[in-house]
Amino acid sequence: MTAQNSNSAVLQIRQLDAWFGQHHAVHGVSLEIEPKTVTAIIGPSGCGKSTFIRCLNRLHEEVPSARASGQVWLENQDIYASDVDPVRIRRKIGMVFQKPNPFPAMSIFDNVAAGLKLSGIRRRSVLREVVERSLRNAALWEEVKDKLTAPGTSLSGGQQQRLCIARALAVQPPVLLMDEPTSALDPISTAKIEELIQELKREVTIVIVTHNMQQAARISDKTAFFLMGDLVEFGDTSTVFTVPKEERTERYITGKFG
Amino acid sequence: MVPEEKLAAVSAVQNVTAHSHREKHFSDRLFFWFLRASGLGVLALLLSIGIFLFRASQPAIEYFGWNFLSSQNWDPVAKDFGALAVVFGTVVSSVLAMLIATPMSIGVALFLNELAPRSVARLAGFLVEMLAAIPSVVYGLWGFFLLAPWMRSTVQPFLGEYFGFDFFPIFLGPPYGVGMLTAGVILSIMVTPTVSSICREVFKAVPRANREAALALGATRWESMKVSVLRASRVGIVGAVILGLGRALGETMAVTMVIGNRTEISSSLFAPAQSMASIIASEYPEAAEKLHLAALAEIGLLLFGVTFVMNAIARLFVWQVKRRVKG
Numbered sequence: 090m091t092a093q094n095s096n097s098a099v100l101q102i103r104q105l106d107a108w109f110g111q112h113h114a115v116h117g118v119s120l121e122i123e124p125k126t127v128t129a130i131i132g133p134s135g136c137g138k139s140t141f142i143r144c145l146n147r148l149h150e151e152v153p154s155a156r157a158s159g160q161v162w163l164e165n166q167d168i169y170a171s172d173v174d175p176v177r178i179r180r181k182i183g184m185v186f187q188k189p190n191p192f193p194a195m196s197i198f199d200n201v202a203a204g205l206k207l208s209g210i211r212r213r214s215v216l217r218e219v220v221e222r223s224l225r226n227a228a229l230w231e232e233v234k235d236k237l238t239a240p241g242t243s244l245s246g247g248q249q250q251r252l253c254i255a256r257a258l259a260v261q262p263p264v265l266l267m268d269e270p271t272s273a274l275d276p277i278s279t280a281k282i283e284e285l286i287q288e289l290k291r292e293v294t295i296v297i298v299t300h301n302m303q304q305a306a307r308i309s310d311k312t313a314f315f316l317m318g319d320l321v322e323f324g325d326t327s328t329v330f331t332v333p334k335e336e337r338t339e340r341y342i343t344g345k346f347g
Numbered sequence: 348m349v350p351e352e353k354l355a356a357v358s359a360v361q362n363v364t365a366h367s368h369r370e371k372h373f374s375d376r377l378f379f380w381f382l383r384a385s386g387l388g389v390l391a392l393l394l395s396i397g398i399f400l401f402r403a404s405q406p407a408i409e410y411f412g413w414n415f416l417s418s419q420n421w422d423p424v425a426k427d428f429g430a431l432a433v434v435f436g437t438v439v440s441s442v443l444a445m446l447i448a449t450p451m452s453i454g455v456a457l458f459l460n461e462l463a464p465r466s467v468a469r470l471a472g473f474l475v476e477m478l479a480a481i482p483s484v485v486y487g488l489w490g491f492f493l494l495a496p497w498m499r500s501t502v503q504p505f506l507g508e509y510f511g512f513d514f515f516p517i518f519l520g521p522p523y524g525v526g527m528l529t530a531g532v533i534l535s536i537m538v539t540p541t542v543s544s545i546c547r548e549v550f551k552a553v554p555r556a557n558r559e560a561a562l563a564l565g566a567t568r569w570e571s572m573k574v575s576v577l578r579a580s581r582v583g584i585v586g587a588v589i590l591g592l593g594r595a596l597g598e599t600m601a602v603t604m605v606i607g608n609r610t611e612i613s614s615s616l617f618a619p620a621q622s623m624a625s626i627i628a629s630e631y632p633e634a635a636e637k638l639h640l641a642a643l644a645e646i647g648l649l650l651f652g653v654t655f656v657m658n659a660i661a662r663l664f665v666w667q668v669k670r671r672v673k674g
């Protein structure tokens with residue numbers, strides 16, 4: 090296993106398989122993700138796109154009866170190697186979920202500081218600095234700077250989702266996974282998050298699962314199309330949406346099924 | 348668009364429903380009356396118990412007044428009665444019980460909900476619930492014949508040796524076996540099913556997404572439980588503990604059998620004592636004096652009031668959690 094990461098990819102996925110019990114949800118997917126790009130994962134419901142992204146921070150295996158195999162290389166390390174602690178990996182790969190899920194009974198400040206506290210950072214001055222920076226990066230600072238002690242759940246849905254983004258950014262992960270982050274939000278909040286993703290990609294590599302093909306076309310540099318657990322097509326977003334190589338991709342993006 | 352028409356339509360609908368109400372089947376009406384009577388009956392029963400206790404304790408209330416609460420003398424021969432010693436015994440044994448039962452119950456609930464495989468969780472959960480089904484007198488027997496001798500021979504000498512300080516005398520004094528500590532241990536086992544099953548309900552109300560949020564931030568399993576489950580459940584846990592405390596305060600038979608039945612306030616947890624419930628159970632059959640009976644009834648009244656209030660508070664806490672989760 091030498092020279093596994095000779096090219097510039099930040100994430101290299103090799104022959105990744107995932108199961109729920111007997112159900113084979115992701116079939117031997119290989120994919121390379123370039124640094125500081127936005128990669129969109131599209132496909133119809135149940136195509137394995139969420140399962141795939143949840144394998145990238147080893148969260149998939151937390152579900153009872155779920156397992157995964159294959160290789161995912163992050164910074165010269167296969168995160169599926171037997172000596173790797175998934176807890177350490179998850180600190181390097183942030184995740185934002187479908188529904189905003191700020192910790193209840195926790196203030197806005199504490200929500201953003203949660204990841205740092207888990208890493209053992211407790212100095213108030215450090216926490217304050219990082220919380221402010223993260224909230225600024227998530228474009229939420231101006232809206233919440235006067236009520237940092239208010240509960241995170243008191244914010245609107247869109248604000249909660251940006252709070253969750255700030256929470257994920259606080260530990261400065263090189264990679265940010267987003268699992269349909271706008272599917273529970275209204276159009277204005279969605280637009281804000283999309284705008285934010287464009288800002289964030291200067292610093293972070295983003296992999297986003299989306300149900301919304303227009304969204305994928307708007308925000309991503311690369312697009313991967315999944316169908317029934319297979320990676321059907323992967324390439325530049327402009328190419329995939331205009332001159333797809335596969336007929337199945339074309340049929341999906343022109344709305345013939347899915 | 349056209350308000351008059353709309354109103355007409357609404358009143359037409361109302362007419363129809365009103366009509367069908369009148370037409371309701373006789374058996375339905377009978378059933379509703381039965382339900383209503385049962386509901387009101389429970390309320391009436393509660394009230395009548397309160398009134399009965401109040402009237403039965405009238406002689407003691409008139410004779411001792413507020414002194415009843417502040418005096419620790421309990422001397423049936425001298426006809427001098429005060430509740431302080433039994434209130435003390437009740438509070439100390441119940442608080443001890445909760446100190447042991449709270450971490451144990453939270454641990455049981457976390458294990459069954461978050462860690463155990465489903466089959467294990469179902470079996471173990473069933474067994475824990477079964478603890479609640481064991482008759483209190485059986486706990487008492489077990490406590491008297493097994494727990495108390497073990498406390499006397501092992502636990503109490505150990506605690507006395509290493510933690511018995513003159514400035515902190517709760518572990519000093521001769522190990523009797525029976526006493527407040529033993530009562531506390533028995534009570535902790537008895538309330539654990541109640542507290543842990545409510546904790547399980549409260550933990551279940553925390554969405555899975557919150558646990559995953561913590562895991563995705565790089566939390567270990569335990570940290571994820573702490574950050575997402577326990578933190579969000581604080582109010583509910585308090586409710587569960589108060590409910591357990593309410594049960595511990597009123598528990599009678601098992602406590603009567605292991606607390607030692609000596610109506611005295613002692614600084615040592617090893618010392619025999621008496622609780623509000625145990626003094627009623629142990630003295631009522633022999634109480635011939637009118638004043639003695641009234642004093643016992645007044646203790647009953649106190650106990651009734653305290654457990655009623657405790658349970659009400661606990662329900663409010665648990666309701667608050669459920670409401671908040673539902674949004």
